[in-house]
Amino acid sequence: MSLEIKNLTKKFGEQTALHNINLDIHKNEIIGLLGPNGAGKSTLMKSIVGALKIEEGEIIFDGKNITENETEVKKNIGFLPENNPLYLEMYVKEYLQFVADIHQISKEKVDEIIDLVGITPEKSKKISQLSKGYKQRVGLAQAILHAPDLLILDEPTNGLDPNQILEIRNVIKEIGKEKTVILSTHIMQEVEALCTRVILIHQGNIVQDADIADFKGKFNNLEEAFAHYTSVKIED
Template sequence: MSISVSNISKLYGAQKALNNVTFSINKGEIVGFLGPNGAGKSTMMKILTTYLQATEGEAKVNKFSVSEDRKNVQKSVGYLPEHNPLYLDMYVREYLSFNASIYKIPTSEVEKVIEKTGLLPEANKKIEHLSKGYRQRVGLANALLHDPEVLILDEPTTGLDPNQLIEIRELIKTVATSAQKTVLLSTHIMQEVEAICDRVIIINKGEIVLDKKIKDLSKEKEQLIEVEFDYRVEEQALKQIPKISSVENIGGYVYQLKFNTENDMRSIVFDFAHDNGLKILQLNKKNTSLEKLFAELTTQK
């Protein structure tokens, strides 16, 4: 078990930022940690990286207690905070070498991490002259310097343009999978979670409201098919289509059909139209996205 969180609560005065939070992450898992602003994501990450002390409960990283064995936790974790703290007047290689000296890491490791994170073309530039995407690479390189088993990344792609976002996303995935690192990734970008993560944890108002593997989540998505026929069809007839759960006429000859299956049902709808002498004017498949699920779970409380 790389990360173990048991009944963690955190109070700021009378305000409860985290309320009895419990979850665990296995070695090699990449987990998306989602929640609206103020949900407790950053607080949880700061507790796991020993920057904050929990009010109640226990958390461990690589079996080291975050409250009792802080130094070993810090050795085990590579942390990229939301606001990437960099010395802008330092050169890239100089900055990484400075941090390597703190960890007592050989200079050869600096060169390895520069190459691994694609910083070689920018290594002799001042950090202040780098784009936001390359600054994030520097932050990630710094988090990887001491070859930690666990990466905790708080909003690593915030403020990036679409191309930079894809580059950093692929970099995180490559680094994590090639070295079998455990990753806890906080983000507001749902596509990022679906593209990178094995599992998603959603937190709302300091409490876990969902904890599922991405592959299991996709199986639970309702499938919506919007179809337009050339004639009006009785809803009762449409309800005879296999695995259909509901039918809604949304105007004219257009119907929204809901199915409880992960299989693409468009061919079945086409067969229904053929068997009943109907023509299909349009046929579109829609899926309930993680974004919609997120909205439902974080607005119902």
């Protein structure tokens, strides 16, 4: 698995959301994608998965330009957006079987993923009846059902209780042994527990791309490092 982002710039009217982003991402990395609200994290993730049109620069996934090979590339990417869009009137297993049918995946695989993310007791319920924690698990299940080479998670533990957070972290850690994960989060403990590398975006620019130890550097913790790097105004 390889992901190469070259000179990616994204503008919304007069606002530049991403400015000349260059990145190389390889197999078996769990990457913490950090940045203040409005820094450009979601824009970058949506660009990678093809949800936003690329107007300047290019993204190459496994040697293929994602704009020119959109369907083929999407088959190998899993995405859990922050708002976790689900069909609330569908039953859990029905929904995941629906996703599996799109990817031409067996029923046995659906049961395997249901077990992996810990929603077996809830599989016969309507999604609308689930707690937020279980809805997050269903969203994670749909993102990993087709065994993607790249998994992109936007705030996957948002709103979960401490036990649910630990359980979801363990699932992500297991996935990261075989796949590449890009994890956007504001929770620094999550970064420390899961990630091998940190990419920090501030005002649409990459201001840090380093392993955890180098990112932390001279600071006492990741929060201090984050506060320092995002306190500097970037000149156009």
